[in-house]
């Protein structure tokens with residue numbers, strides 16, 4: 868069994884920071900669960916464009932307020948605590964954080980922790996040895 872606290876992983880290799888977000892990875896590929904589990908903060912007042920072409924991602928908003936734009940069909944959705952979205956079609960999308968957002972994210976396949984967003988807002992497909 869794996870038991871891990873957010874307070875133990877902040878400022879370790881399980882935390883990845885970008886200009887508009889910080890992602891704390893409670894589970895990574897090396898944990899061999901078949902998915903990764905992230906507690907992610909999207910900074911207030913930021914806009915992030917993403918396109919996860921190699922991963923499926925589900926995101927559950929637990930704090931904050933923002934807008935999710937689906938760039939594949941032009942639809943916009945309000946994000947508040949209790950909203951979930953799942954990118955089951957690898958949709959290109961934009962997150963606008965009107966307030967700081969806290970999101971619980973699951974990636975399949977799991978991220979290894981070494982990925983960074985490329986110019987398209989995608990993560991490369993990396994695997995653990």
Ligand code: 9YT
Pocket residue numbers: 888890891905907917926970972
């Ligand atoms: C919600 C979202 O996609 N944020 C970008 C960071 C990513 N989810 C991650 O690695 O946690």
